[in-house]
Amino acid sequence: ETGVTQSPTHLIKTRGQQVTLRCSSQSGHNTVSWYQQALGQGPQFIFQYYREEENGRGNFPPRFSGLQFPNYSSELNVNALELDDSALYLCASSRPGQGSYEQYFGPGTRLTVT
Amino acid sequence: AQTVTQSQPEMSVQEAETVTLSCTYDTSENNYYLFWYKQPPSRQMILVIRQEAYKQQNATENRFSVNFQKAAKSFSLKISDSQLGDTAMYFCAFIALTGTASKLTFGTGTRLQVTL
Numbered sequence: 001e002t003g004v005t006q007s008p009t010h011l012i013k014t015r016g017q018q019v020t021l022r023c024s025s026q027s028g029h030n031t032v033s034w035y036q037q038a039l040g041q042g043p044q045f046i047f048q049y050y051r052e053e054e055n056g057r058g059n060f061p062p063r064f065s066g067l068q069f070p071n072y073s074s075e076l077n078v079n080a081l082e083l084d085d086s087a088l089y090l091c092a093s094s095r096p097g098q099g100s101y102e103q104y105f106g107p108g109t110r111l112t113v114t
Numbered sequence: 115a116q117t118v119t120q121s122q123p124e125m126s127v128q129e130a131e132t133v134t135l136s137c138t139y140d141t142s143e144n145n146y147y148l149f150w151y152k153q154p155p156s157r158q159m160i161l162v163i164r165q166e167a168y169k170q171q172n173a174t175e176n177r178f179s180v181n182f183q184k185a186a187k188s189f190s191l192k193i194s195d196s197q198l199g200d201t202a203m204y205f206c207a208f209i210a211l212t213g214t215a216s217k218l219t220f221g222t223g224t225r226l227q228v229t230l
Contacts, residue, residue: 033217042118042205042220043159056215090159096216101147101209103218105159 002027004093004106012112013081021076021109023091030095031055032074033103034066037088049074050097078111086113116141116208120221127196128229134181135191135224137206145211148182148189149218154202162204165189193226201228 005024013019025032031050035043045058049068063079072093078085088110092103117140127133139148150162165173165182173180177197181190193200206221 031216033215035218042207042222043218045215045217045219048215048217056213056217058217088157092159092218094216101211101216102149102161102164103209103216104161105151107156107158 004091004104006089006091006106006109008109009107010110010112012114015081015083015113017081018077018079019081019111021078021089021091021111023074023076023093023106025072025074025091025093026104028095029093029104030072030097031093032068032072033092033094034074034076035090035092036060037090037108039087043090046076081113083113086111116143116146116210116219118206118208118219118221120206120224122224123222124225124227126227126229127193129196129198131196132192132194133196133226135193135204135206135226137189137191137221139187139189139206139208141187141208141210143210143212147209147211148180149207149209150178150180150189150191151205151207151220152200152202153205153223154199159205163191196228198228198230200226202226 033048034046037043047057048055088108091106094103148165203223207218
């Protein structure tokens with residue numbers, strides 16, 4: 001069984017730029033959630049995708065957007081990067097439709113905005 | 115809205131000893147799950163244990179067990195026979211089973227250091 005993978009591992013961007021982060025879900029999981037984890041904090045929910053549709057969103061502005069593909073992999077896009085966007089971005093997959101609510105996390109992408 | 119509170123920013127325990135990490139939560143939901151996740155310095159978040167709110171029996175996974183007090187909205191994690199590999203950030207998390215998105219709400223974490 002393949003776990004959740006994310007790419008890239010690290011990324012450095014300049015304020016105002018755009019970034020795309022990628023996530024492959026665990027085998028058999030059809031739901032992907034994205035979280036932002038600032039240094040020293042717990043992860044904060046950004047949004048969730050199920051069947052290629054956004055299924056719920058946290059308190060993040062519209063410049064945070066995403067996609068889910070037919071193979072359940074997902075992308076997180078952030079436009080007009082701000083310094084405060086520097087964080088660890090975590091992707092998690094799950095299969096809540098089958099009564100399993102555990103979310104399994106990838107290793108994360110460390111984004112630094114300068 | 116749900117909130118999760120972890121009041122112990124840091125804890126230390128000697129190898130082979132037992133340690134308990136505290137977590138309280140606030141919710142108006144009746145159907146939910148609670149989790150403890152471990153995040154080692156390598157940063158990958160690992161699920162340690164889960165508890166369904168409808169179950170009265172406390173969950174146990176090898177050296178890890180919980181004390182779930184639903185009325186008090188308390189969910190503590192006990193680690194027995196602590197090992198050096200248990201050194202990590204531990205996050206308590208809540209998920210409601212209602213609504214469209216099954217999102218996790220995390221606490222701020224407890225940094226656990228296991229020493230020789």
